[in-house]
Amino acid sequence: MRALPPLWLTEPSRCAGLKRDTARWALALLVLLLAASFLALRAPGPPPVSPDPGARADNQADVMLYDGIVDAVRHGGNYYQVTADALRAGDYPLRPFVTFRLPTLAVTQALLPPWAVLALLYALVAGVFAAWFVRLRPAFARPPPLAIAMVLLAGGMMAFVQRELVGFHEVWAGLLIALGLALRRRDRWIEAVALGLIAMLIRETAALYVGIMLVFALIEGARREAISWGVAIAIFAGVVALHAHAVAQVVHPLDPASPGWDGMLGFGFFVKTMTLSTALLLAPLWLAAPLVGLALFGWAAWRDPLGLRVLAVFAAYAALLGLFGRTDTFYWGLMIAPTLLIGLAFVPDGVRDLAVAARDRRRIVVRRVAR
Numbered sequence: 001m002r003a004l005p006p007l008w009l010t011e012p013s014r015c016a017g018l019k020r021d022t023a024r025w026a027l028a029l030l031v032l033l034l035a036a037s038f039l040a041l042r043a044p045g046p047p048p049v050s051p052d053p054g055a056r057a058d059n060q061a062d063v064m065l066y067d068g069i070v071d072a073v074r075h076g077g078n079y080y081q082v083t084a085d086a087l088r089a090g091d092y093p094l095r096p097f098v099t100f101r102l103p104t105l106a107v108t109q110a111l112l113p114p115w116a117v118l119a120l121l122y123a124l125v126a127g128v129f130a131a132w133f134v135r136l137r138p139a140f141a142r143p144p145p146l147a148i149a150m151v152l153l154a155g156g157m158m159a160f161v162q163r164e165l166v167g168f169h170e171v172w173a174g175l176l177i178a179l180g181l182a183l184r185r186r187d188r189w190i191e192a193v194a195l196g197l198i199a200m201l202i203r204e205t206a207a208l209y210v211g212i213m214l215v216f217a218l219i220e221g222a223r224r225e226a227i228s229w230g231v232a233i234a235i236f237a238g239v240v241a242l243h244a245h246a247v248a249q250v251v252h253p254l255d256p257a258s259p260g261w262d263g264m265l266g267f268g269f270f271v272k273t274m275t276l277s278t279a280l281l282l283a284p285l286w287l288a289a290p291l292v293g294l295a296l297f298g299w300a301a302w303r304d305p306l307g308l309r310v311l312a313v314f315a316a317y318a319a320l321l322g323l324f325g326r327t328d329t330f331y332w333g334l335m336i337a338p339t340l341l342i343g344l345a346f347v348p349d350g351v352r353d354l355a356v357a358a359r360d361r362r363r364i365v366v367r368r369v370a371r
Contacts, residue, residue, distance in 0.1 A: 023358040040275065044269065101169055105202045155341045
């Protein structure tokens with residue numbers, strides 16, 4: 001079946017030209033994905049924020065923790081001792097060693113004046129916008145759909161311009177991942193590898209993204225790129241080993257341990273974290289939840305190698321959140337929030353092409369011609 005002219009895109013979507021049976025299976029999977037997204041309606045969420053001004057310490061406990069650590073390091077404190085004291089004072093767990101963030105972000109912020117840290121954050125946000133504008137411009141046939149895609153990118157970054165979250169490690173790591181995805185090319189990947197390494201040194205869970213990039217490089221036969229991603233992971237592993245040793249020097253045997261990361265909250269929790277991490281927070285959950293599912297479908301429908309990479313990253317973090325996330329770790333979703341909603345810009349072409357392919361009723365007619 002000949003593909004119809006694209007609606008928004010410069011090229012037909014990945015769904016165009018599918019065989020009828022394949023398209024029907026894909027359509028069934030889309031319906032199943034949208035149905036599964038409604039599990040968010042029953043998924044647990046973080047404790048509600050109290051409107052009482054006196055409850056600010058409880059509402060922003062993590063923010064105040066990170067700000068306090070940075071302030072203490074800025075005044076000459078040792079990062080590990082300062083962090084251990086802050087965790088004990090806030091009744092946080094100190095074991096295992098991963099309850100301590102790597103010192104990269106706190107030490108860097110302590111070396112800079114607060115206005116410079118904020119300026120650096122906004123510069124990174126601007127860089128993500130510029131990189132994705134350049135990356136998406138060839139994908140759309142006209143300016144209006146491109147503008148919509150950029151608005152959707154802004155919707156995914158709503159939390160990333162809030163100055164009170166400047167100390168959140170996931171904010172910086174999420175922006176670095178988004179920038180790396182936009183910059184990576186088949187013939188240009190050094191910048192993406194460097195950004196991935198920095199993201200890991202800020203937030204350890206960025207290693208999941210780097211691992212996925214390594215796997216894709218191997219699949220595509222990009223040997224030098226795969227080696228570079230592997231070297232980044234090796235450097236990260238060495239830093240984590242040193243970090244674990246440093247933490248062991250300040251933790252006492254009677255310090256509280258983490259309750260673990262076996263939340264098993266499922267796909268609905270992932271969807272809910274995405275609604276809480278993006279502009280979808282402004283919509284009722286019954287509307288926001290299926291939009292997350294449609295965004296995932298949109299990334300799958302984009303006929304570009306980057307679309308599958310992004311989709312794989314989302315799938316990996318969905319598994320992380322669904323299997324190991326807890327209600328108080330919903331902010332892990334910030335690691336992938338910036339680019340999620342862009343997928344909605346690919347949905348019109350993908351749904352139209354999938355529906356057309358699924359209802360294809362062509363028949364082969366055999367005519368006998370007598371001579």
